[in-house]
Amino acid sequence: MRVKSEARRQAIIEVAKDAFIRQGFENTSMSEIASRVGGSKATLYNYFSSKEEIFAAVMESSATEKIANAFKILEDSDDIRTTLTNFGMHYLHSILAPDIMAIRKMALNEADRSDIGRHFYENGPKKGWELISNYLQKQIDQHNLSTCDAGICAMHLKALLEAELVEPYALGVIAPPDESQLIAIVSRAITVFLRAYQP
Structure with missing residues (x-):
C-alpha cells in the first residue's frame, strides 16, 4: 500500500x-489537478492540504532531481579550479533547464502573495x-583561498x-547557450573568482 501511495503522490x-x-x-x-490525475478533490487532499503545498512539492522534487547533483560535485577531491568548473557547468545546466526556469519564475511571481517564494528559497537555493x-x-581553512566570509564568497561565486x-x-533576450558557450562562461567566472579570492 505504501508503494502505491507514494506512486500516487508522485503522479499528482x-x-x-x-x-x-x-x-x-x-x-x-x-479541481483541475484532481481531474487530470483521475480522482476527486477529496483524494487530492489526502496527499496535500493546499495548492501551495503541491507547488512546494513540485519545486522540491525538481530541485532535488536536477540541482542536487551539481552540489554533489563538491565532494570530489580535484583541485579547486577543476571542482568549481565542474560545479559551475552542472549548476548552469540545472538552473537553465526549462522546467526549473519556469518554476523559478512562478516562485518570484507568487512571492508577494504567499509564502511560496520563501519556501522555494529555503528549500532550494539556500540549502x-x-x-x-x-x-x-574548507578551502579557506586549507589556505587554498584567502581568509574571508565563506557565505559572502559563495554569493560572489553565484553572481559570477x-x-x-x-x-x-x-x-527571452537570448537563446539557450550551447555547450561551448557554457564552458567559456564558466571558465571566465571561475578565473575571476579565483583571482579575487586566491592568496
Missing part, C-alpha cells in the same frame, strides 16, 4: 508540475549555497556564474 506532483508550467500557479486549480559555503570554508546569461535568458 508530475501532473501538477505540467499544469503549473503550462498555465501558471494562479490559473491552476485543485545548496550553504553546501557551497561549507566547501569554500549567473552574470552573463541567467537574466537575459529568463527574459
